Amino acid sequence: MYPILQVKGLKKYFPIKLSFFDSIRGKQTQYVKAVDGVDFTIDETKTLALVGESGCGKTTVGKIVTRLIDPTEGSIVLKDIDVATLRGGDLKAYRKQVQMVYQDPFASINPRFRIYDVLEEPLLIHGIGESMSEREELIFRALEEVKITPPEDYIHRYPHMLSGGQRQRVSFARATILGPSFIIADEPVSMLDVSIRAEVLELMRDLQRKKGLTYLYITHDISTSRFFAQDIAVMYLGKIVEMGPVKEVVDNPLHPYTKALLSAVPEPVPERRDMIKEIPIKGEIPSAADIPSGCRFHPRCVVAKDACKHDEPELINKGNGHFVACPYA
């Protein structure tokens, strides 16, 4: 096993536009630090789950890895390609290797395209398949792989004629038709009903086994990552606060933020319905434009000490590949 993706010191700052008056007054440009120094690696044919609340920067990480947006700083290496500096033809070739699946299956497929067109578009862009019949064969095979069968019943339909789960499977067919080795799945099941979620997760795992895919699974739902991923990284305000094998992190969380996230997961235990659940966290997530000093979690942390206001913690190895960015964990 060797790492297929290595990310080091990744940063993305979005500048906040100044008003005309502020700019002539010489006010400094402020930045939203969406991603603020992130390191991780993913082994081939494995899945890393990147979890956190909305606004923690997890989607930005995904978009940088596909190079839909450019990083401010840091390196991304996929196999032996230096992703951060790719341009033009090389970038296009890279996108054949790395594909993304989005959260909302209602918004991520063009409503005016028939399923056939949806799947043909990437083939045309990358010049795959010499003739129409060749492309058709590829499209049929891709649909069969995501269990949209029989394909001839579906290729002439429009997206609105499919259910949410079917649409998300078409999204996966579109992502896998170019034969990528790496897929970034950004909340692929969070818009779906619980009963269909399982079906899509099973499909993702099936594709992984058959095609040797590697996933970056971006989600806010820790319980599906336990089922689907091998490793997990918990992100808070642009930084990874805890990382390790998913079983280790979920059963033995060390960082106070991870503990709070886990305590918030609803449990189907009706006997405890009258109990108020203790959620060890204060307030709400602060703005990424104004990140707290020291440990960025300290204003919400229930065990914060004075030192936490000044010293920014580094990820420490706690054994078994379990890393945590809290000196008191």
Add this chain to the structure above:
Amino acid sequence: MDEILNIENLKAYFFTTRGAVKAVDDVSFTISRKQSLGLAGESACGKSTLAFTILKMLQNPGKLVGGKMVVTGMDITDFSESKMRKEVRWKKISMVFQGAMNALNPVYTVGYQMAEPLMYHKGVKKEEAMEKSKDYLELVGLSPDILTRYPHELSGGMKQRVVIAMALLLTPDLVICDEPTTALDVVVQAQIMNLLKKLKKELDISTIFITHDLSILAEVVDRLAIMYAGKFVEIGDSIKVYRNPVHPYTQKLLGAIPKLHEDIDKLEYIPGTPPNLIHPPSGCRFHPRCPHAMDICKKEEPRMKEVDTDHFAACHLL
């Protein structure tokens, strides 16, 4: 225990050009004071339509076509729109809508939006209405100075709290919560669930809780109803339904919940998609997706049977 809501054989159809969509088809249940009922099922099973029907807020082409609705002893089935507005909505039954982000008007302050129903229904002065709104904001754990803020200045969790406070303003007997936590992050979701539990303990209200996520319902409801294709398939005490689900659909839904601390190799899911409600399947509506379907399931519609005290299900296997 006195009865807050009694629904008998309720039917609500949408009359489209392709035929009538039987979104709610022959549903009966009751809710007593201080009780909370969970309503679960996949998207498009009719659970939100049921809520809108109870408030008589169905939009065209939706129509109430049959059944009876009694709210605190008052038969509202034939109430006119203006009578509903004056006597029932918000006074007897209020609702927390799905997607709190969009339930508030972006151009008015929170205070104005909260004071409006009080001024309209109770005829109080604005100052008094504002004072009362403050109390309710405190009740849901918000600071009173939010009154002067606009919705865009609040976070998703705060907006949801405001919407809950608004639903409680006129001291209704029943609050219907339609997917109150779906668009929220897990931590905020857990905080809102805690708030709803607290309110349930402290106030004299009954609730209907609608969601597709059974793991959330387990945390708060006393009774649970499972809805499939416009009909109830199982209803009963929530502990009984969770611990001993008898309908194959309920069993499948419960099996689809991912477990946090267990190694599972395979998640359960329900193959196929929910049926078209213009021409629902004959007999038991779940039979095309049911692993135990028999011949009789295609022909005869199963009736609700009592399997235990306060535990009913509609399945031919029973």
